[in-house]
Amino acid sequence: MKDFPYSESKDTRSGFGAGLLELGRTNPNVVALCADLVGSLKMGDFIKEFPERFFQVGIAEANMIGLAAGMTIGGKIPFTGTFANFSTGRVYDQIRQSVAYSGKNVKICASHAGLTLGEDGATHQILEDIGMMKMLPHMTVINPCDFNQTKAATIAIAEYEGPVYLRFGRPVVPNFTPADQKFEIGKALMLNEGKDVTILATGHLVWKAILAGKILAEQGIDAEIINIHTIKPLDSEAILASVRKTGCVVTAEEHNYLGGLGESVARVLAQELPTPQEFVAVNDTFGESGTPDQLMEKYGLNETSIVDAVKRAISRKK
Amino acid sequence: MNPFNYETEQLLDVAHQVRRDIVRMVHAVNSGHPGGSLGCTELLVALYFKQMTHNPEFNMNGEGEDLFFLSNGHISPVWYSVLARAGYFDPKELSTFRKLDSRLQGHPTTHEGLPGIRIASGSLGQGPSVAIGAAQVKKLNNDDKLVYVLTGDGELEEGQVWEAAMYAAHHKVDNIIWAVDYNGQQIDGPVDAVMSLGNLRLKFESFGWKVLHCENGNDFAQLLPTLEEAKSLTGQGLPVVILMNTQMGFGVDFMMGSHKWHGVAPNDAQLEQALVQLKETLNDY
Structure with a gap:
């Protein structure tokens, strides 16, 4: 990692x-x-x-x-x-x-x-x-x-x-991305190459995915982590290339699982490469008052949730 | 400078033909909105054939031109006819109105690239905001031309128009002329019965606008001086609105003054009955 x-x-x-x-x-x-x-x-x-x-x-x-x-x-x-x-x-x-x-x-x-x-x-x-x-x-x-x-x-x-x-x-x-990194709309960014699972994260969940990757590495799971900063147009090529290698995927976003990044990815996979996928996202509910950290934990949007989702995804691989 | 700068007699001829175009277009597809289109014919003819500096060789940014925005997009037939008759596109294309693959969509849009259209409209209440934004950019670009926008009166029930009214006064957007088609009718009946607007003059004045009233917007003899006066009042720190009394369906006797022809097309017999009242002046498309 x-x-x-x-x-x-x-x-x-x-x-x-x-x-x-x-x-x-x-x-x-x-x-x-x-x-x-x-x-x-x-x-x-x-x-x-x-x-x-x-x-x-x-x-x-x-x-x-x-x-x-x-x-x-x-x-x-x-x-x-x-x-x-x-x-x-x-x-x-x-x-x-x-x-x-x-x-x-x-x-x-x-x-x-x-x-x-x-x-x-x-x-x-x-x-x-x-x-x-x-x-x-x-x-x-x-x-x-x-x-x-x-x-x-x-x-x-x-x-x-x-x-x-x-x-x-x-x-x-x-603030970990290089200050001189050019932003290309629609171009996913590979953060960590791995072979066991693809983690596709967007927004604040990208750092959580990195934290999850470290935990997974300690447990012997080699996660590929990709920053999907552009949800539309979606970089289908990068996603498919990664999933072909890893055979399962976890999407992570600070959004309802309905309508978010996860569903966009699921559509691509359903058409091109049916693959076990797990969603780290809000489970079709409204939020509430609390500190950001408390809320991310309660609604399952932190590194622990990603680690758990990765294990579920890997267990579903044929 | 207007590319036509027509006298009243010529404007009347264009208006007759535009009315023929409207009823024929709506009849041909058995859908569309003849009432408001007929009621606003004089205004659009006056703007495009007398009042506005504009170039039928259309370009989106319209620098150095007066701009017109139609907020009540359902009266697209009158706009399409006026644009065609002013040379923005071939009047033959009016026959494609509301048909598959046409640039003349039910409501105006930029999406199909029809010359003369700068924004989609149809969902009501959005035109004044767009027009005010365009007017502010004219100021930023040191372009001294004006921006015109037309809304319906029922449309004033939308809250966004009052957000826009407040904004224009606050920011002293004094290069805009907003015409309200004050025909007193909307789909469900008279505006006063559906949702009364109260004292519109006082409403606009209290929002900080200079208010003009045109007693009869279907009479060039009254409309043209009102438009001139509105223009003369621009550049003085206040946005300008014209409350323009019109009759829905004006020019076709059985359609006049009733909300029933807001969004209903004439049948074959009604078309004939309408066309005998409207002189063919510029050749039917």
Whole structure:
């Protein structure tokens, strides 16, 4: 098992803020909108440096999505910022019609996704957003794993022409991906090569997968770990190549198992290479108040759950 | 500068033909929305043949052009006809309306690449937000042209339009003209019976808009000066809205003033009855 050293833990939303600031300096067409959450979205540095390219919308997310769609007309690249819940479920129809169906170059940037939002509870902890967004034709769905990768993804999506959903979160997590690693949309990243099981993880579950890999290695299980930062388009080739080698798979995500990464992987495998698969995901329920760590443990989204799922998957191999 | 800059007599001719196009299109597929389309014919003809600076050689960004957004997308027949008659595409294509593989979808869309369309609409309430965003980008790009958006009146029951209204005033988006098709009808009946809008003038004024009222939006003699006045009021720190009284179904006597023709197509006999009232001025498609 490879080692993944890191010097500090940081929040992915700060990676978004840093990426947005850099875009402000390098791409004059980038504009930003926010629905009364500039602090939470870490948009302050961009606003300070480029006040004329920032639009405060107030608590009116539907209007924000429509405005952003309109701002693409005339050549701007709008980045909208609010919590993941208000970036998706609250504005699904606006995204569907004015952004996705209209093919507009809007970047929907969503913080505080999933259970790790913590104490605010289920009203704010969306676990269905990946599903809603990936079902929209033309939509790209990205869920990076740490500060560096979120920053790189933020920069990369400005180069890509088309609607994107960029999902990140609130807590600090080990910042282990190389700062100079280029982000390629739709290209899975091999973290650790192994032969006994394929672990496909996205977002905050990538670090948990690494922790699980270490535990498994001590028990003599050689896990292949892949960072699926882009859920749509899914890197089917990388997934199939790995599963051909290992013969079983575990998917891990901070999302309902319905509609998430796991189901996307299952569809590919069902068509191309039927394989035992286990899901580390929320079991079709709402969250609740608690600390991020407590919630991840209670809802089965930590390294222990991944280790258990790996053993179930391996036991199902023919 | 408008590429046509028509006088009223020419505008009337175009309006007659557009009305013929509308009833023929809707009749041909036995579906679509003739009522609001007929009611807004004067506005769209005035915008495209007199008021707006625009280029039928369509480009999406529309730099240096006035832009028009149709928020109440169900009245697509009037927009398609006006775009075709203004040269955005061949009027023959009007015969494909609502048919399989057509660029003229039931509700307007960019998805099939029809020239003149810059956003999909149909799910109501989204157009003002889009138009305001486009207007702000015009300012960022130092483009002094204007953005027009049309909504229905029943559409004002959607909350998003008031989010947009609040925003435009707060951000002093004064290069936008919003026309409300104030025909008092919606699918389930008169707006006052379904969900009354109260005093719309006061509502918009209290949201920070400059409000104009056009007593009869089906009369060019009243509509054209109102549009001119609206234009003259732009650039003064306030967004501008026109409450435009129209009659649903205007120009076809048996369709006029009733919500019953909101989304119903005429049958063969009704089509004939409508067409005898509408002069063929520019050759049927």
